Each structure stands twice: as C-alpha cells, then as structure tokens.
Amino acid sequence: MAQKDAKVQDLSQESVMFMKRYSAFAVAREAARYHSGWERAWRSPMPKKSYDVIIVGAGGHGLATAYYLGKNHGITNVAVIEKGWLGGGNTGRNTTIIRSNYLQDPSAAIFEKARSLYETMSQDLNYNVMFSPRGVMMLAQTQSEIRGYLRTAQANALQGVKTEFITPARVKELCPIIELSGPRYPVLGALWQERGGTARHDAVAWGYARACSDMGMDIIQQCEVTGVDQADGQVTGVKTTKGDIACKKLGVVVAGHSGVLADMAGFRLPVESIALQALVSEPIKPCMDVVIMANTVHGYLSQSDKGEMVIGGGTDGFNNYTQRGSFHHAEETVRALVETFPMLSRLKMLRQWGGIVDMTGDRSPILSSTPLGGCFINCGWGTGGFKSIPGSGWGMAELMAKGSSPLTDAFGLNRFAEGRFIDESVAAGVAH
C-alpha cells in the first residue's frame, strides 16, 4: 500500500515537470513567439507489446476510466485504443446537458458524483471544459409530470442532490422566451436544478486525453479492436488493426458498439443500438440562459456559447449503426419546441446529425465485470451519458482496480437476470 502511494506521489510530481500548463499567462507568453512553443496535447505513440490495462474506446467514458485508474489507483501502464479519432463517438455528438436530478438512488449517486466532478474538472485537468452551471429545468406539462417531478424533488432531497419544484412564473422569469400557456400543453411548473448545465463536449475528451497522455498512458487512435484473446476464462489481450496487444485487464467502453465487442469476448449484452439525433440553429445573440427539457412533447433546448440553439429529441424507432437519423424525428422535435418557444420558428436549422446510442432494457447503464475474467464493461449510457463521464470513470476505475465500487455495484450485469432494474423512465420519458 505504502509503495503504491509513493508511486502516486511520484507521478504527480512528474506531471508538473512534464506538462506545459495552460493559463492566460502561458497564452500571452506564447503569443510573443506566435504560438510556436505549444506542445502536442497528447502523444501519438505506437502500441507497446503489453499493458496492465487496456481500455477499448477513447470516448469520454473510456478516457475518464483511464484517467482515474492513474489518478486514484496509481495504475498508469494503460493504453486507450480507439478505432477512429478520440472523442469522435457520442462524446463529440451530444447536446451536453449535465444534471443529476435522477430519481433512483444508484443513478442519483453516480450522476451527482459526476456533476460534482464537473464543477472542478477544468482545474483538475488544467483544460477549460467550460462547465457552465446555468441551471437545468424539466418542464411539467401534465398532472402526472407534476407528480413525477414532485417525487423526484423529494427523492433528491434525501439523496443530497439539490433540486426544487418551481412555479410557472419562476419558469418564465428564468427563461423569458418560453410560452407558458401553449394551447396544447401549458407549462404547469418545472423541476429545477440550479447547478446543472452544460460543458464543451470535445474539451472533456481532449482534457482527459491530455491528462492521460501526461501520466504516461498511450492513446492509440485509428486502431480498431477486432478480437479479444483469452485463456482459461481470463482475458489475455486484444487483436487490433495495429497488431496484437497483451493486457492483464480489459475495459470495454464502446457505447453503441458494445454488442460487437461483447461478441468478440464471447458474451451477450441486453443492449440495443439506436440512432439519436440532434440539431442546431444558426447562432444568435444570447436569449436563453438555462437548459430546458420538455419531456411530454419530447424536446430539449439550450443555447451554446457560440449562440446556436442546440436541440434534441427522441430516438429513432429502429435499430441501426449509421451515425445519421431520419428527418421525421427532427421534425417532431422542432414542431414540439416551436410550440413552447414560438421565437424558434424564425430561426433556421443549420445542421442535423445523429449518434448511435446504446440502450439497455431499463435505460440505465451497465458497469460490470463480465463472464470473461479480467474483462469489464461500461456501456448502456444511451441518450444520457455525457453528464456522467467523470462519475462513471471514477466508479469504473475503482471497479477495475478493486473489484467493486459503491458507485457501480447496482449497475452490474446480473441485475437483468435478477430483475433488479433501475428504471429512470419513471420520472422522465427521456434521459438526456
């Protein structure tokens, strides 16, 4: 134990020497020499022959897992293997809503852990991830939504998550562009989490990647895992497009492709892959300072720092692996939001895209050991896993290092066999 601690110590000292820190001062210094002195944010190494731990998937969850393996557990002989470019999966495609006003205890625990880590992430990573706790509100537009959110507020109070149910007048005050008395679904109140908000999705991936690389971990992009090697029920390594790489432990963190990787490792997952879409308007001057989710009509909305209105809705009705969606879903979402935010009607849709989300039967994630010894899986974040990245990485690292974690214990694969679901659709139809 003492030895381990010493190693952790070592590392943090090393990192101070290693990494060129970001600051206004550093930018000014570099400006003087036309920014010629900036180093690579992360190294781009060839894979070594073997690692203690391999993480497949350099999305937010994979990178955060690697980061906390190093930071909290002193495990740094780690490779993160990514088939495309890091952060290019759902981590770089989502609408960046961060909140922790979940209903069920295990969800509230991991999402609140994540939210609180977001508060200090820019400082921890020395990379501005632009966490903007501007407040998230979930509109109640039916009586049953009111009851659902009142219940969530009650649960949150006991879970240590600060939320409150607010009146329509307060909704209007916080978001002047909203129409409260729509002819169809009037706004009857909202569940308000003041410390929810947004962050810059790419920066989260990049910040973690830079910090991991700095701890000596290898992030290997453009390298697809094509097989999982095993002996005597234990994982021994992976086959990749850059050759075979050995490992003692394997973390599979590949979101929409989890079923594919599980197949390679020889087990099955209760996960479906479905396209989820988002769209943005052209940028306009600031007009909305909060994040709004309207679950009855199925749409959610926030304004990015660039000024674009960022809009999301429900998932497509069919399974697929293409990172694009059908038009009719975007249409449904826009229609719903134009009703509640009439001013949107005179903005233009700039761009529409999709990501493949990994949906479990109870819409909660899987953070678990697997039937293959030494192989762990982190998936099933579905439509709402950006907000959980740091908490998930924290718990997953603990699970991989120690074999269990209070944050992840309820999210094991065995819950499906036992019927121990963690169903969040109870309070909200969608979980972004």
Place this chain on the structure above:
Amino acid sequence: MSTRLPNAGRLIDASKQIEFSFNGKRLKGYEGDTLASALLANDQMLVGRSFKYHRPRGIVASGAEEPNALMNMGEGGQFEPNQRATTTELFDGLAAKSQNHWPSLDFDVGAINTHLARFLPAGFYYKMFIHPRPFWKHVYEPIIRKSAGLGRAPKDRDQDRYEHFYTFVDVLVVGGGVAGLQAALAAGQSGANVLLIEQTADWGGRAQVDGGEVDGKPVADWIASTLKALDDLPNVTRRDRLMGAGVYDHGYALGYERVNDHTPSNAGPRHRLWRIRAKQIVTATGAIERPLSFAGNDIPGVMLASAVRDYAVNFGVSVGDRTVVVTNNDDAYLTAIAMKNAGLDVPAILDARASANGDLVQQAIDMGIRLEFGRAIAAVKGGKRVTGVKVCAQIGEGAVLSEIDCEVVAMSGGWSPVVHLWSHCGGKLNWDVEQQMFRPDATRPPTSHDGEAMVTVAGIANGYLDLNNVLQDADQAGKNAAKAAGSKPKTAKAPTASEATISPMEPVWLMPQGAPIKKRMKAWLDFQNDVKVSDVQLAAQEGYESVEHTKRYTTLGMATDQGKLSNINGLAVLSKALNADIPQVGTTTFRPPYTPISMGAIAGEARGKVFQPLRRTPIHDWNMANGADPEPVGQWHRPFAYVEQGETVHEAVNREVLNTRQNLGLLDASTLGKIIVKGPDAGKFLDMMYTNMMSSLKPGKCRYGLVCTENGFLMDDGVVARIDDDTYLCHTTTGGADRIHAHMEEWLQTEWWDWKVYTANVTEQFAQIAVVGPNARKVLEKLGGMDVSKEALPFMTWADGIIGGFDCRAYRISFSGELSYEIAVPASQGQAFWDALIEAGQEFGVMPYGTETLHILRAEKGFIMIGDESDGTVIPQDLNLQWAISKKKEDFLGKRAQLRSHMADPDRWKLVGLETLDGSVLPDGAYVVADGTNANGQRNMIGRVTSTYYSATLDRGIAMGLVLHGPDRMGEVLDIPKTDGTIIKTRIVDPVIYDKDGEKQNV
C-alpha cells in the same frame, strides 16, 4: 466605388425601381436585384462584422456559399436574423440591418479583438479562464456569449404560415443549371415522372454568365429551348426557388421552397417543405469557387472571381472600377474579360502558375490585359475596403515586388463540386489530383433499401468542368436514372458544345508559398468564424490531427455557411502541416440541410391548435362550457373538476366528492380505452395478455384484469367484458388505449401471427358515462326501458338494452365503491344521453364530476391507479394483487419475469394505507426514511407515498404508499420528511378506508 453600370444586367428590370433600407438608410434598387447586388450598387462594401474578431466584412460571393453578408431582416413577427443577402431577392420595403456590432457597423467596439488576435488563436479558451473557478460562469462566459452569436434573437410570435407537401416521383433532378436541364430532359424523354428543382429564381446556372455554344448556338438560346422542351413534357414538373435540402435513406429527399420570401405581403405560405420520395435522384448541383489564402484576403472588396462577374453580368453592378484578378486556374480569366467588356479597368491578372496557354488566357492577352505569371498577393491594402495589393512571387516568402492600386480583388483557387446531397446518405468521394477536388465515386454510391444506387451526380457536381463534358455526363445521368427507375431511355444524342483548350490548374493553398507566420495569421480560411491558416497549423502542431479535431478545435467550417468556402482550403493546409496527402486526411461529414432551412418550415402547419390535435369526447364542449378545468391526459383534455362560480378548484372537488357519495355523480368516461378482441383464439390470446384467466369468463360477465410487460411490471388495468364466445371488449386506462392496442398488435404480429385473433380500438365509437352514487339506479329507472335491478344486472355483469330511448350497453362496474353503472352509447348519441341524465337527475341531486374526484373516490376504497401506484417498476404482487394473477395458467406475459429473485424478494416495498397523525395531507411523492445512510451517503429510504389526497368524506388527508414489509407492520408509525426536512408522523393502515365491507356497492 461600387456602382450600377449603364448596361443593366440580364436579371434586372431597369424600369421597375424599388426602395429598401439598410441600417435605416433608404436606398434604391431594381426588380431582379438580390439584396447583395442592390447593396453593392449603392456602394455599400461593408456589410457586417465577423464572429470572433469583429473584423469588417464585405460580400464575397453571389450565392448560397456567402459567409459574410448576413442580415437582421424585417420587423416584429416577420423579423428574422442571419438572412443571407446574396440569396435574398429584393422587394419593395425590404428593411435590413447588419449584425454583430456595437454601437454601429462602422465603429464597432468589439473590433478591439482584432488587435488582440495574437492572444486569441484557435482554441485559446481551452487554455485560459481556468482560474478562479466561479469566473467562467459569471464573468468570462457571459462576455464570450455576448460578443459571439450573430443576429438578434427574434422576440415575437411568427406571423407567417408554413406548409408541407408530399410527392412521389421516378426521378428527382436537383439543380437547374445546364446539367440539371439536360438530365431532366433525358429522363423526361424516357417517359419517367420527373421533378426538376432549382434553388434560385433563374434557370441555366453558371452558363448564363459564363457563356459558350451548344449545338452551334449561344448557350442562352439552348437553355431557353430546353426549358420549353421540358415544359412540353407532361411528365416533367419544374419548380424554382426550391432547394434540395437533404437526402435521407430510401430515396427520401427534402425540398425547401421559398414561396413568398420575395413577396412577403402575398397571401399563402412563406415556405413549403417538400417531402419527396424518389426512385432515383440526380444531383446536378454545380460547384463552388474556392478563395485563395493570402494576407488580407478578408478585407471588403476581396471577392470570388465568379461573383465579381456575376454581379456585372446578372445585375449590371460594378463592384469597383479597378479589379485585380488573382488565380491558379484559367476560369478566373473570365472575370477579367467580363470586366473589360463592361468597360472597367483590370490593372493585372496575377496568375500563380509559371505559365498558362488556354483559350481564355489567349483571349485576355488579345484584349491587352496585363498578365503576370508566378505572382501572388503579398498583402491586401485597406481597412474597411480594398485600396490596393502588394504583389510578390508565389515562390518565396513574400518580398514585395510592386504595388497596384485597385478596389476589387477577384480571387479564384479552383472549384469544388457540390457533393453535399451525394454525401448526406453515405456516398463516397475520390480526390482528383489533376483538378484538385473531391469528386463523387460512382462505385460507392448511397444505396437504397434494395442495395442499389439511389443517387447519381451530373455535370460540374460530378467533376466535369467544361460545357461539353457536362452535357454528355448529364445526358447519361438522366438516362441511367430513368432506366433505374423503370423507364426505357430514348437513344437521342446529347447536345454537343464547343470544346475549349484549358491549361491545367495548379494547387495553391497558401500565397505566397513560404508565407511567414505574420502573413499566415492574416490569411483567412473561414471568413465568418475567423479561422486563419495559422490556426489550422496550430491545431496540427498541438496534435489535433484528425480533420474532425481540427475543425472542432479551430471552428473551421462550423459557421452558417458550413464551410462551403473554407473546408477544402483548410483541409489542404492541414494535410500540408501533417505532411500527408489530402485524401489521407479525409473530409468532414456532410450533414443536412444543404443551406439552413427555417424551423417554421420544419414545423409546418402543426402549430397552435393543430399541434397534436386535441381528441374530444362527444361531451367535450358541454364539459368546457360547464366550468371544466381542463387536464391534459394523453391526447385528451379531461375535466379535472367542474368549477362553479365563486368556487376554487379545491372546493369544487370537495363538493363533487360529497355529492357523488351522497346523491348522484356523472363522469364522462368516454376516454377510457375500448379494444375489441375477436376470433376463435381471442380467449387464448387474452390469457397471455392478462395475468388473470380470461378464457373462462362467461358471456355477459365482466372481470377486472391486469396487463404486465414481459419484464413483469404492471402496465395497465381495466375491466374485460365477454361479449360472446368469440368476442371480448377490453377496457384500458385513458392513457393506455393506444399503448395497449399497440402492445397487443406487436405480440400478434411478431410472435403469434398464426393465432386467429383480430383487435380493433373502438374507443371513439362510444360515449361512456359513469352513473355513480346511491341514486344511480333511480335515475336510470326514471329514464326507463331496461331492467337495471340487482337481480337483472348484478355486479360485474353487462347487458345491452335501451335506456330513455337510447341504444346502450350497461356495465355494472364500480371504481368508486358506490352503486355504479357505466353506460356506453354510440358516440353520436353521447351528448343527448348526457343531457337526458342531467335532466332526469335533477331531482336526485345530479352533478358531473371530474378526474380528481374519480381519483379520490378510488383512493378512499384502496383501488390502485395506473401511473400512481404503478410507475413501471411495480409488479402486481407489490400491490397485493396476487388474487388477479392466475396460478392455473401455464404462461402469460410477465410470468417468467416475476419468478426472478428480485421480483420474489420479500424485501420489496408493498402497498399499504397511510394516515398522518395530525390529519394533514402528505406531500406528493414523499419518501419514508429510516436511520442512517447508504454506501453512497444517501439517506436510507424504506418506502414512498404513491397517492395522497384530501378526503372530504373523512375530512382529513388520506394516502397510499409502498413500504418495506408494510402489510406486516400495520399500526406502526413512520417518518416522512418534507423537502425542507420537517417530519410528518404517519401510521400504516389498511388501504381501504371507506366502506370496508362493500355495502354501498352491493345494493
């Protein structure tokens, strides 16, 4: 200065002058102008400010690719930000204002950023503003947000109308240039049903400006005769102002028609969204000229060479008296020639190539224009408009050789085919080294449901730059598409065009080649987002090597023009920085729409009252006229309570509760789902759907049933009536009607497709009225016609008959514990029957009651409510409903799931009644707590409140809840905290609080 030429352009009607305003200044233009051409005709070179540095911005292009000239347009309910001046047709009274500056366009404080540019390189915000922590949200972010954004946010409700239009065609041709026309003609002559669409109001595309000869005649003549030929074909439809916005799976294409943008006072929709199902799509979408990257290329007056000649030829507008042309290809010579022809000065053509000898080059020489080969621009002079250029050698670092005074710099870096629509749905691209462009790879097309190609590309969009090749390619594309769509192409030959000699272009991605950092920091790639060559190079240096990383790190190509001008140039700079080939670095993904389309058009007609149209029961209007406080339930608005004058909603509910218990209440229960299940296997099917045994139910009888999901959770409940041997009628909850019907169909269609069962949702066919209370039988007997006595119609039976002259079906069922009938009559008779009940009921104290009273009455009886006691995580066993779960059946949906360990766990929370010690009403959704916290520091919880009401009958709060070991702990007192932490002491009681022995209903 820029001005109108004596020879008005081909699109201008010089006899029709119109007035418009820019930043409040009244200006004049002509019919046929775009806002951009009219601004230029009025010497308005400065039209906006850039996103990041607030640099002065002028018009660069003449079409959809314009990054700079974006306007706040209109007023009030017709205000819209970010309108592109180059694609805005001028109309009388148009009011435009420039964007993104304060206090004024000419003097913008934000322009300070341009002096700080050195401190604000790509991604600067990732490295700064980290400390102190609260400053990001409270100081830095607000400043960044304020200075970013472009147009103003609209405030008022949209005054305009939008509509959707659906059509099915064999061949959709996108683009009305010569390629589109020829492709449509070839397809049309094959007999295929063709739709040809063009985004502007002008047909013929670039050829109208650039000229040429087809079949020995001027191309303009060929365009005119081809348009005529198309119009003569009854199977071809041609629409202008209609843009191909996106291509989706299975030949689904989106068209965006700007019906009235140019005539805002006309009646009719502003935009029309076309949803086109096409067997084949031909995209003849042309190409977009690329800028060149040199220091100062963003100063107003630096424009695309093609745009400069478009303004002269189409609109009779001279952008300036002296135009320097700078190029790496022959095409830009057309601009020099056009300027000369318009009587304007062209001091020099700076050609970066070492030499060139194409026909156009020769023509320029013949016209006496000064040509300088191997030359580049070292810097552009000027601030808010161009005053001259410094000339240097393309090879080298930019030592200035000479200076030329000029007002316009017309630049051309070559052309990029518009491949967006090809790529939206997966079409792949190849890099054409000779022409330095991405071209569609015909061997890797977007495919449809059958795996066959569904899109072909024609003309310049396909990488053919000269007129003759364009026509041959388009002809073939049209014929192939028609054939693939099932028609037989004619053998008619394609028209031929004169062929010209073109000298090869030369890739020039930076001017001069060895430009030092100071120049690279002033060489713009993305004009709107302020991304420069140095930014892309910095991204590469810092390891953001993937194009997607570079794009996101620098914001290259993420502006409203979506990189139409900047993407290829940026990609080339990146690949140079990485020492890789362009195709190796790849492109970013093309996302719909091609150019931004209005949200109004996407929403279409579905607004206000027709957004999710309301479902109305036959008694809806009466309800609303009689004080109903509407509650949205599913697609319905049900009366929460009928509020009388001088009453609060709460008082109304109490009155309704007491009256129903004491006299007579009427409930409009028409919204409850009614699903007919019919067929020889209907009983067997319902035995699977419900946890109860339904096949043993006798005709004439009713049974309360539960529906579970395959995961075992309670999904819905309701009374099932057996109508005859083959027929059942299943009642569902209001919200469950469509869901349960779909659930039944899903199982029937996917698992039990061979069972002989049909289902029909007949919810809206009947009005159903619950007649409830001690006087229920009396009122029915008064109306008369059918025996509703205890003997003739016992509890849980039904009968058909006539009441008060109305054909009806009477169910003797109760959700209130009172003597109660639910009477169904044909929907058309619903209101009349309701009226008859109200009238006959006067002497019995009749009053209608709403959903809240319904809830309270059932809660007093301990009946569960789907959505309250159940929430998707609750199984019937939790609610002590074991009695409704058949033990005899081999299987039903949910059975296997309910055997799993956690489902059978004795520690599951179970249903009990809850009674506060002080009689108060428990808060909705409150939890029962135990001592201590769990491993994650959360308070231990051992139960929760599922329903809570004030009961007027008992004059105190009543509640139900799920509690750990609840039924075994009767009488125990629990702690239920409010959100503020105060504890409400609450006793566990029997959930049935009212009339435990059921005496009131058994009469």
